[in-house]
Amino acid sequence: MTIPAVVSDARKVFESGATRSPSARAASLRALRAMIIDNEAAIEAALWADLHKGAGEAQLTEIGVVLAEIGHALRHLRRRTRPRRGPVPLALWPARARLVSEPLGVVLVIAPWNYPLQLLLDPLAGVLAAGNTAVLKPSELAPETSALVARLVPAYFPGGEVRVVEGGVEETTELLAQRFDHIVFTGSGAVGRIVMRAAAEHLTPVTLELGGKSPAWVDDDARLDQAARRLVWAKFTNAGQTCVAPDYVMTTPDRVPALVEALRRAIADLWGDDPRASGDYGRVVNERQFDRLVALLDGADVVIGGEHDRAERYLAPTVVVSGGRAVGPDATDPLLREEIFGPVLPIVAVESAEQAVDVVNNWDKPLALYVFTSSARTRKLFEQRTSSGAVVHDAGLIHVAATGLPFGGVGASGMGAYHGPYSWRAFSHLKPVLRKPLALDTLRLAQPPFTGFGSRL
Numbered sequence: 001m002t003i004p005a006v007v008s009d010a011r012k013v014f015e016s017g018a019t020r021s022p023s024a025r026a027a028s029l030r031a032l033r034a035m036i037i038d039n040e041a042a043i044e045a046a047l048w049a050d051l052h053k054g055a056g057e058a059q060l061t062e063i064g065v066v067l068a069e070i071g072h073a074l075r076h077l078r079r080r081t082r083p084r085r086g087p088v089p090l091a092l093w094p095a096r097a098r099l100v101s102e103p104l105g106v107v108l109v110i111a112p113w114n115y116p117l118q119l120l121l122d123p124l125a126g127v128l129a130a131g132n133t134a135v136l137k138p139s140e141l142a143p144e145t146s147a148l149v150a151r152l153v154p155a156y157f158p159g160g161e162v163r164v165v166e167g168g169v170e171e172t173t174e175l176l177a178q179r180f181d182h183i184v185f186t187g188s189g190a191v192g193r194i195v196m197r198a199a200a201e202h203l204t205p206v207t208l209e210l211g212g213k214s215p216a217w218v219d220d221d222a223r224l225d226q227a228a229r230r231l232v233w234a235k236f237t238n239a240g241q242t243c244v245a246p247d248y249v250m251t252t253p254d255r256v257p258a259l260v261e262a263l264r265r266a267i268a269d270l271w272g273d274d275p276r277a278s279g280d281y282g283r284v285v286n287e288r289q290f291d292r293l294v295a296l297l298d299g300a301d302v303v304i305g306g307e308h309d310r311a312e313r314y315l316a317p318t319v320v321v322s323g324g325r326a327v328g329p330d331a332t333d334p335l336l337r338e339e340i341f342g343p344v345l346p347i348v349a350v351e352s353a354e355q356a357v358d359v360v361n362n363w364d365k366p367l368a369l370y371v372f373t374s375s376a377r378t379r380k381l382f383e384q385r386t387s388s389g390a391v392v393h394d395a396g397l398i399h400v401a402a403t404g405l406p407f408g409g410v411g412a413s414g415m416g417a418y419h420g421p422y423s424w425r426a427f428s429h430l431k432p433v434l435r436k437p438l439a440l441d442t443l444r445l446a447q448p449p450f451t452g453f454g455s456r457l
């Protein structure tokens with residue numbers, strides 16, 4: 001089937017009204033849940049083949065996140081689909097208003113390769129709960145997961161509520177030429193711009209989930225061993241290929257040696273003395289990314305890890321003490337010039353929390369900001385003087401699993417948010433429906449001639 005035919009079929013299914021009723025929405029969500037649960041072993045195998053993602057990590061960061069999102073959507077479905085009463089000002093009385101959440105239509109979901117299942121199906125849960133049909137474009141760089149989803153979807157959605165188009169730039173470009181009612185894109189800022197330009201042609205609204213350099217601050221008063229353990233977990237999960245991974249960590253110069261030792265202990269605790277032998281440590285997705293990461297280490301002051309093997313695309317959990325102080329396109333240290341998106345953590349020494357705030361504010365607004373401190377004052381300093389998609393204190397990554405919180409970026413890290421109620425908001429149109437009975441025609445007062453009312457009416 002051609003791409004235009006796929007999209008027009010998805011539109012026909014939407015226009016038939018088959019996905020609108022609360023029971024149809026619930027049936028779609030249950031089909032999605034069954035698709036995942038019935039095929040857990042195949043999903044785990046695909047994630048292992050694509051990213052060396054172990055079963056535990058696959059459950060925690062991919063399968064579990066999507067199942068939680070589906071459960072949340074199902075629990076709240078009846079309440080959210082019920083029309084709410086809307087307020088009507090006295091001047092319009094007698095009248096009644098309702099607020100109706102209506103689906104948008106056909107939604108395109110474009111996913112990246114790093115969490116190839118979660119970032120495709122998590123938005124889908126919200127899209128289906130809101131009564132839309134969907135076209136999914138998985139990442140061609142996670143080919144096993146892409147092929148599996150393409151094979152499973154027609155079996156679990158025989159009515160054509162969800163369709164899959166596999167492929168890379170060429171197919172995505174053709175998809176983007178079609179008219180959609182909303183586009184959810186997760187990926188890089190560069191492609192985000194392409195998506196937004198294409199969407200503008202059809203005035204299609206977009207949710208852009210992008211990336212960037214998410215900073216972490218470890219204060220002098222932070223409990224170092226605990227902070228280090230949480231930092232390395234957040235950084236080296238999925239071999240650092242996580243949009244909300246801490247990209248670099250700032251601390252004061254005196255604290256650097258102790259932080260390095262704490263990070264070393266934490267890495268050994270989580271992945272053993274030889275992470276390469278650990279079934280829980282991932283691999284870099286492809287050789288292109290591997291070469292880019294290894295080149296970033298050229299001339300760097302590597303204090304932990306650094307071992308690498310191109311044949312396996314293995315790059316050890318690596319910590320570097322950065323000579324640079326500025327972060328952004330003009331930074332002297334190449335590690336501080338672009339999003340790292342791999343298992344390399346630079347430590348940047350700055351004099352104080354205030355200076356760390358300046359470093360953050362010097363460039364694009366990040367997707368996440370992590371602060372490790374026991375001082376309420378320092379927490380407030382970062383919350384109030386920086387802007388980011390989210391702030392997490394004393395941990396990393398966990399906000400992604402908080403289904404009730406909005407997940408998204410701000411500025412260069414994205415626009416719009418989803419998850420739980422925010423997916424509902426993003427993929428529905430809140431339509432006010434007003435009725436003013438013809439009897440008791442008070443609208444006459446608002447119609448000319450305005451004799452006797454002066455100019456205030």
Ligand code: NAD
Binds near residue numbers: 113172211242
């Ligand atoms: P990418 O932007 O290269 O690709 C994303 C998707 O866009 C893929 O499906 C790909 O096929 C498609 N695509 C690529 N080039 C295209 C083009 N020229 N025209 C049209 N479509 C194109 O991103 P990636 O490398 O898959 O993922 C890494 C990036 O994604 C990082 O920047 C990361 O921070 C970001 N990311 C963000 C989130 C989030 O939730 N905010 C999550 C994961 C990844």
